[in-house]
Amino acid sequence: MEQMEQMHEEFILQQREADDWDFICSLILAHAAPTIAGLKPATLMAFSDTGKPLGQLWETHRERFLRDVAPRVRLSYFRMKSVGSSELGLFYREDLLRQVLSLRRHILFLERQGIDCSDPWNCLRSIQTQFVRRFPHEIGILLGYPLDDVLGFMKYRGKNALLEGYWKVYRYPRTAAQMFRRFEQSKAIVYEYFLRKWEEERVEKNDG
Numbered sequence: 001m002e003q004m005e006q007m008h009e010e011f012i013l014q015q016r017e018a019d020d021w022d023f024i025c026s027l028i029l030a031h032a033a034p035t036i037a038g039l040k041p042a043t044l045m046a047f048s049d050t051g052k053p054l055g056q057l058w059e060t061h062r063e064r065f066l067r068d069v070a071p072r073v074r075l076s077y078f079r080m081k082s083v084g085s086s087e088l089g090l091f092y093r094e095d096l097l098r099q100v101l102s103l104r105r106h107i108l109f110l111e112r113q114g115i116d117c118s119d120p121w122n123c124l125r126s127i128q129t130q131f132v133r134r135f136p137h138e139i140g141i142l143l144g145y146p147l148d149d150v151l152g153f154m155k156y157r158g159k160n161a162l163l164e165g166y167w168k169v170y171r172y173p174r175t176a177a178q179m180f181r182r183f184e185q186s187k188a189i190v191y192e193y194f195l196r197k198w199e200e201e202r203v204e205k206n207d208g
Contacts, residue, residue: 004184011191014198024057025069030190032091036073037186040144041100042092055085078124081131094120106141113138
């Protein structure tokens with residue numbers, strides 16, 4: 001775990017020095033790594049102007065990323081909400097989204113929340129409309145959260161969790177902890193890729 005933290009710190013440090021294209025690519029791919037690795041159907045990501053102007057960077061590079069990078073890692077993108085230059089979007093794998101939306105217990109839960117589960121696209125559009133007036137916690141199903149944990153979060157209003165990590169856990173914390181570790185391992189692959197890439201570029205620049 002300590003080695004992972006050191007790698008993450010080094011990644012963040014070098015990411016700050018990257019050009020805008022590498023910055024936005026490394027940011028998205030690291031954040032969505034568990035989805036790319038097939039460990040969860042989707043990843044929610046906010047592009048807001050805190051520190052770096054992420055909203056502006058995403059607007060500038062969105063088309064190129066979705067054309068040249070996303071298909072190579074089997075990612076699709078759906079804009080959930082935008083306010084000014086900020087945007088909240090969902091990076092997802094359609095195959096995994098279809099799987100999670102084919103489970104009867106998920107369909108029944110989502111339909112009780114007023115979500116159209118007739119197909120993935122309608123489900124995304126239906127959840128998108130909920131963002132107009134509230135944050136729809138049922139989106140946790142699309143993010144790969146266990147139904148018990150989504151229900152627990154809604155019942156206890158985010159309090160009394162047995163474990164907190166990528167989501168708040170209300171049942172089977174040991175299983176969730178194991179999954180969180182796998183998420184971190186998937187991110188480490190992205191960290192290693194970009195750290196190696198940036199090091200090779202520095203060596204090439206110095207040799208030149």
